[in-house]
Amino acid sequence: MTALGFLYPGHSGEDDYPRIEQLLGSDIRLDLVHTDIGEDAHRVDALLRMGAPERLAAGVEELRRxxxxxxxxxxxxxxxxxxxxxxxxxxxSLARAAGMPASSTSFAFAHAVAELRVRRVAVGATYPDDVARLFADFLRAAGAEVTGVCGAGIITAAEVGTWGGEQVLALAREADRPDAEAVLLPDTALHTAGHLPQLEKELGKPVLTANQVTVWEGLRLVDRRVNAPELGALFLREPLVQA
Structure with a gap:
C-alpha cells in the first residue's frame, strides 16, 4: 500500500480525492487533512496567510500518523x-516539518507540463485577473510559454466548489488558444476529476487540473506510476523527468 498525504485548505472540492483514489484502481491511499483556510478569498494578502508555515505544519502530525x-x-x-x-x-519548510518529501500544487503543474513535454499552455483560472496573472508568472519562471490567461473573477473557493461540469467545460473552452499545447485549470476548489475525459475530448489536447496534478505529484514524489486513463493524458505516459 502506498499512502499519499495532502494538506487541503478548507472544504470545497475535496471530494475529488476519493473519486481519484477509486479511479487509480490500485493499492494507493489518499489521506487528506484539512488546514485552516482563514479568510476564504482569492486575494493576495489572504492567500499569503492561508499558506503560512504554521498553518501547514499544524496538519503534518496527522499525516505522519x-x-x-x-x-x-x-x-x-x-x-x-x-x-x-x-x-x-x-x-x-513543509518538508522539514513533515520529515518526508513535499511539494505543492503549483510545482505539480510545472512538473506535469514538463512530463507531457509541452511548452505552450493556456490558463483557465477561476481567480480574479491579478491572481491569475501571478500563476502565469509562476509558469513562465518554470520555463513554460503562456499563450493566454482567462480569469473568471471568482473571489471565494466556496463559490468555485459549486461549479458543475458544464461550467468547468465552458471555462476550459474560453481559455483554450489555437497555439496552446495544453490547457491548465489551476484551482483545487474546482471539481474536475469526473470531467477529464470529456475536457480532453472537447479540446483535443491535454488538460491539467489542480486536483489531478496534485495527486500525480504525490505519486511522483514516491516514484510510483499508475496507468489511469480516466484521469487524462497525464496518467497515460511514462515518467520523463525527476525533480
Missing part, C-alpha cells in the same frame, strides 16, 4: 502567490 510517504500542499493560489522563490521556501 496515517503513514503518509509524501505530502503535497493541495492549494495552487496559496503557493504561487509567493512567487517562484517563495514557493520553493514554502515547500522546503
Amino acid at each position: 496515517s503513514g503518509a510517504e509524501s505530502v503535497v500542499w493541495a492549494c495552487t493560489s496559496g503557493s504561487f502567490v509567493r512567487g517562484w522563490d517563495g514557493a520553493h521556501e514554502q515547500v522546503r
Whole structure:
C-alpha cells in the first residue's frame, strides 16, 4: 500500500480525492487533512496567510500518523502567490516539518507540463485577473510559454466548489488558444476529476487540473506510476523527468 498525504485548505472540492483514489484502481491511499483556510478569498494578502508555515505544519502530525510517504500542499493560489522563490521556501519548510518529501500544487503543474513535454499552455483560472496573472508568472519562471490567461473573477473557493461540469467545460473552452499545447485549470476548489475525459475530448489536447496534478505529484514524489486513463493524458505516459 502506498499512502499519499495532502494538506487541503478548507472544504470545497475535496471530494475529488476519493473519486481519484477509486479511479487509480490500485493499492494507493489518499489521506487528506484539512488546514485552516482563514479568510476564504482569492486575494493576495489572504492567500499569503492561508499558506503560512504554521498553518501547514499544524496538519503534518496527522499525516505522519496515517503513514503518509509524501505530502503535497493541495492549494495552487496559496503557493504561487509567493512567487517562484517563495514557493520553493514554502515547500522546503513543509518538508522539514513533515520529515518526508513535499511539494505543492503549483510545482505539480510545472512538473506535469514538463512530463507531457509541452511548452505552450493556456490558463483557465477561476481567480480574479491579478491572481491569475501571478500563476502565469509562476509558469513562465518554470520555463513554460503562456499563450493566454482567462480569469473568471471568482473571489471565494466556496463559490468555485459549486461549479458543475458544464461550467468547468465552458471555462476550459474560453481559455483554450489555437497555439496552446495544453490547457491548465489551476484551482483545487474546482471539481474536475469526473470531467477529464470529456475536457480532453472537447479540446483535443491535454488538460491539467489542480486536483489531478496534485495527486500525480504525490505519486511522483514516491516514484510510483499508475496507468489511469480516466484521469487524462497525464496518467497515460511514462515518467520523463525527476525533480
